[in-house]
Amino acid sequence: MYTLEKYGGKGTRHTCPACGTKRRFTRYVDVDTGQRVADDVGRCDRESKCGYHRTPKEHFAEEHAFRPSFRSKVLRQAKRPFEAFNGTQTQRIGYLERTVMLDTLTGYDQNDLVQFLLCIFDHEAVKDAVRDYLIGTGRNGEAIYWQVDRKRRIRTGKAIKYDRRTGKRDKKSHPFWMHPKEGYNLRQCLFGEHLLAERPDVPIAIVESEKTAVVASIFKGVFPEMSWLATGGRSNLSVEKLKGLGSKRRIILFPDADSFEKWNDIALHARKNGQNISVSTLIERYAPRSEKAAGFDLADYLIREQKKQNNAEHLAARTEMIEERLAIMIFDGHLTEQEAKAALNLSRD
Numbered sequence: 558m559y560t561l562e563k564y565g566g567k568g569t570r571h572t573c574p575a576c577g578t579k580r581r582f583t584r585y586v587d588v589d590t591g592q593r594v595a596d597d598v599g600r601c602d603r604e605s606k607c608g609y610h611r612t613p614k615e616h617f618a619e620e621h622a623f624r625p626s627f628r629s630k631v632l633r634q635a636k637r638p639f640e641a642f643n644g645t646q647t648q649r650i651g652y653l654e655r656t657v658m659l660d661t662l663t664g665y666d667q668n669d670l671v672q673f674l675l676c677i678f679d680h681e682a683v684k685d686a687v688r689d690y691l692i693g694t695g696r697n698g699e700a701i702y703w704q705v706d707r708k709r710r711i712r713t714g715k716a717i718k719y720d721r722r723t724g725k726r727d728k729k730s731h732p733f734w735m736h737p738k739e740g741y742n743l744r745q746c747l748f749g750e751h752l753l754a755e756r757p758d759v760p761i762a763i764v765e766s767e768k769t770a771v772v773a774s775i776f777k778g779v780f781p782e783m784s785w786l787a788t789g790g791r792s793n794l795s796v797e798k799l800k801g802l803g804s805k806r807r808i809i810l811f812p813d814a815d816s817f818e819k820w821n822d823i824a825l826h827a828r829k830n831g832q833n834i835s836v837s838t839l840i841e842r843y844a845p846r847s848e849k850a851a852g853f854d855l856a857d858y859l860i861r862e863q864k865k866q867n868n869a870e871h872l873a874a875r876t877e878m879i880e881e882r883l884a885i886m887i888f889d890g891h892l893t894e895q896e897a898k899a900a901l902n903l904s905r906d
Contacts, residue, residue, distance in 0.1 A: 558588045559613040561600060573601040573609060585613050651741040653711040658703050661693025661714075668692070669721040670700035670768065674775070677724075677863050682775045690749055690771055701735065702767040702789070705751035712736075712746050715767070715789060724768075724860060747798065748787040756784050760807040765791055765816065769856035773811075776859045783809070791816045799827045799834065808834040813854040817841045 561583045562569050573582040574597040584599035586592060598616045601609040665671045665687065671694075674683045686692075693701030699716040706712060714735035718727040736743055748767045762783040764770050770787040773780065788794045791813065802808060808827075812820035821836045828834055844853055 559585045559594065560588055562586045562593065571596075571599070573603070578603060582609075649742065650712070650744045651736060653713065653736060655711060657735065658691065658693060658705075658711055658714065661695070661701050662691065664694040667698045668694040668700055669698045669727075670717075670719040670724065672721050673719060673724040674772070677860060678775045682777065686771050686775050689752060689774070690767075691751075692771070697730075699730075700768075702748050702787075703735075704746050704748055704789075706746040707750055707754055709751055713743055717767075719768075745789065745793065748789055749785060752784050752786075753802075759784050760809060761786060761802060762809050762811060763788065763794065764811045764855055765789075765794075765813050766854060766856065769811075769854050772856040772859050776863065779859070779862075791819065794820060794823055796823055796826045796830070799823070799832060800830055802832075804831045804833070806833070808832060810834065810836045811839070811855050812836065812841075814840050814844050814848055815850070 562585070564570070567580060569583070570580040571582040571584060572579045578601070581603055582599050582601050584596075585594045587594070594613050595616055598611050598613055600611075671683065671687060671692065674686075691703045691705060693703060693714065693716075695701055695716045695718075697718065698721075699718045701714045701716045703714040704712040715732055716735065717732045718730035719725065720727050734743075747763070749770055753761070760781070760783045762770075762773065762780070762785045764773065764785065764787050767787045767789060770785040774785045788798075794810075799808065810820050810824055817836070817838075817840070824834045824836045840848075840853065840855065840858070848857075
């Protein structure tokens with residue numbers, strides 16, 4: 558059982574993790590042991606100006622149950638309306654309640670992107686990617702890419718409609734955001750950023766589109782193990798965002814065909830900050846001019862390669878089946894090779 562710590566002097570009142578006010582935050586303690594829970598588990602007594610309150614129940618539930626299956630229930634994130642910054646009060650970054658995201662983690666039979674991926678890649682690999690990246694489903698079959706930061710707070714979600722047959726964006730339908738239009742202080746994070754805490758020793762790969770990050774994570778065997786993140790747009794990559802990833806990990810940028818120079822310049826400045834960052838020249842070197850002009854990205858090539866592989870496997874399986882049927886008809890059916898081939902041709906017609 559846990560309770561708010563009784564007042565016992567200045568040492569029992571702490572700085573609020575939300576508003577930054579000193580000696581206004583009371584932490585929860587274990588009744589039996591007197592041991593305090595985590596630093597951010599407690600209540601700020603500035604109820605009208607801050608109102609931060611995080612219970613032990615929320616803390617332990619989030620520790621064990623954040624990564625949901627398609628329909629897991631996760632407790633909502635406590636609201637933190639203000640933060641202390643350089644000694645002044647500034648508007649807090651906007652976060653969405655987790656129920657907003659959880660309600661979309663279903664309906665994958667109607668999700669055009671997921672259904673396209675299931676037609677191309679291994680089903681279990683697709684399901685793993687959908688779960689890892691918390692891909693939601695919109696009312697009209699859109700894929701919803703939730704931006705969840707490393708502290709597991711939901712910044713926003715971007716809904717994009719795809720053509721189920723080709724996997725390309727539906728140009729007739731405009732993407733839309735899941736956060737409120739008014740009174741919401743949006744500060745985007747990288748898509749997939751929530752995965753970094755779970756993979757602390759894995760290099761980071763950054764692409765432009767969210768779909769590309771998902772596809773690259775599915776395409777096993779070509780790349781070494783990496784955490785694939787996406788900027789959500791060419792202009793969304795910056796030195797500041799790269800700096801936020803730290804200097805300990807190796808970072809590899811995979812720009813689209815029309816973004817190489819811009820991203821290479823950003824990487825150059827990031828390296829001056831001591832970051833271990835490089836830029837893939839894969840598309841820059843091998844993409845023909847027409848594909849560069851069309852803005853081809855890594856997903857286009859990976860999907861094309863997977864289709865070739867699928868066709869080759871299908872052809873090999875079909876050839877093996879025909880040879881097996883020929884052998885049965887010749888040896889068990891006592892037909893000549895010409896008679897057996899003629900029969901197969903007739904059956905295929």
